[in-house]
Amino acid sequence: xxxxxxxxxxxxxxxxxxxxxxxxxxxxxxxxxxxxxxxxxxxxxxxxxxxxxxxxxxxxxxxxxxxxxxxxxxxxxxxxxxxxxxxxxxxxxxxxxxxxxxxxxxxxxxxxxxxxxxxxxxxxxxxxxxxxxxxxxxxxxxxxxxxxxxxxxxxxxxxxxxxxxxxxxxxxxxxxxxxxxxxxxxxxxxxxxxxxxxxxxxxxxxxxxxxxxxxxxxxxxxxxxxxxxxxxxxxxxxxxxxxxxxxxxxxxxxxxxxxxxxxxxx
Numbered sequence: 341x342x343x344x345x346x347x348x349x350x351x352x353x354x355x356x357x358x359x360x361x362x363x364x365x366x367x368x369x370x371x372x373x374x375x376x377x378x379x380x381x382x383x384x385x386x387x388x389x390x391x392x393x394x395x396x397x398x399x400x401x402x403x404x405x406x407x408x409x410x411x412x413x414x415x416x417x418x419x420x421x422x423x424x425x426x427x428x429x430x431x432x433x434x435x436x437x438x439x440x441x442x443x444x445x446x447x448x449x450x451x452x453x454x455x456x457x458x459x460x461x462x463x464x465x466x467x468x469x470x471x472x473x474x475x476x477x478x479x480x481x482x483x484x485x486x487x488x489x490x491x492x493x494x495x496x497x498x499x500x501x502x503x504x505x506x507x508x509x510x511x512x513x514x515x516x517x518x519x520x521x522x523x524x525x526x527x528x529x530x531x532x533x534x535x536x537x538x539x540x541x542x543x544x545x546x547x548x549x550x551x552x553x554x555x556x557x558x559x560x561x562x563x564x565x566x567x568x569x570x571x572x573x574x575x576x577x578x579x580x581x582x583x584x585x586x587x588x589x590x591x592x593x594x595x596x597x598x599x600x601x602x603x604x605x606x
Contacts, residue, residue, distance in 0.1 A: 371520070372495040372504055378522035379488070386483035387547050388574035390415055393480050395570050397424070399468045401563040408432065412477055419584050420473045436586040437473040445588055452588050455597040463533050464597050468565035469557055470533045479539075480569060482551045487513055487527065498526075523550050534560040545572065 392413035399406050407427060414420035419438035425431045434445045441456035444465055455461030458472035469476050478484035489508050498505040503519040514534075517526035528536045541553035555567040588594070 372506075375504060375518055375520065375522045376492060376495075376506060379516075379518050379524065380490075382522060382549065383482055383524065384485045384488045386416055386478070386481065387549070388416065388481065388483075388576060390575040390577055390579050391477055391481055392573040393477070393569065393571065395480070396568045397468060398566045399563070400565075401466075401561070412473065412480070413579065414477070414584050415578050416474070416477055416481060416483070418474060420477055421584050421586060422473055434586050435473065436584070442473070443586065443588075445586065445592065450589075450591065451593045451595065453595050453597055457598075459531075461597060468563070469567075470529070470531075470535045470559055479537075479555060480551075480567075480572065481574070482545070482549050487529075488516075489513055492516075521550075 390413075392411070394409070394411050397408050397410050399408070408424050409427065410425075411423045412420065419436060422433075422435040422437075423431060424433040424435075431447055434447070436443050437458050441454060442458040442461040443452055443454045444461065444467075445452040453461065453465060455464065458474070459470075462470060462472065475484060475486060478487070489511055492506040493509045494507045496505050497503075498517045503517050503525060505515060505517050507515045512529050512531055513527065514530045515526070515528045516524055518524055523542060524539055526536070526538055528534070536558045538556045539552040539554070540556075542550040543553055545551050551569075551572070553569050555569075557565045557567075
């Protein structure tokens with residue numbers, strides 16, 4: 341028998357559970373379309389043309405971890421430049437993405453790799469993020485229309501009850517989890533290299549948009565990349581061409597991944 345002393349407390353807990361259950365049900369049934377539309381309107385549109393970001397990157401794969409610093413700058417619509425350096429300042433890679441594809445130059449190897457399809461190049465080179473630089477820049481900037489399907493196929497409360505889980509039967513994106521405010525906290529993609537992404541530590545930028553300070557990506561190979569944003573710069577102007585050039589020194593071996601037969605990369 342329940343003591344009279346505990347009955348009021350039990351009643352309060354029971355009512356709270358019922359309210360929480362009703363609230364979750366209301367989100368799913370009544371607000372899912374509204375929340376998804378808010379997400380599309382907020383993160384499907386860009387308020388800038390040129391960007392520059394700095395971030396720390398911790399990448400682990402097959403039991404080995406590497407901590408680097410990256411700078412990403414250029415025009416959201418292309419071209420974009422990415423420099424990756426070790427903590428002591430040594431540059432490990434210089435990358436450029438434009439309408440012709442992606443070129444990655446590794447100074448220590450004195451080798452540059454090119455591919456006409458950026459997403460394919462990223463996978464072949466084993467870069468930490470399984471998508472193009474344009475998509476990475478969009479995720480940091482808070483505008484990534486190519487990652488937002490026009491409509492969803494199913495929706496349910498996510499298993500952690502943090503928001504709504506939207507799923508998509510076709511296309512590169514398989515699921516997106518949104519909070520009640522339409523803020524994305526998880527996303528997963530399908531394709532040659534399936535991946536899952538967590539986005540957190542959101543803060544308001546000067547335009548009033550919530551942007552993630554931390555982006556974590558897991559791939560089907562077991563790799564994990566943790567990106568912590570250090571700075572963001574936005575401009576309504578395009579970068580001048582010279583600042584986006586990537587010089588490749590004479591004597592550098594250039595390997596075209598599109599049709600290379602002697603490359604060790606597979």
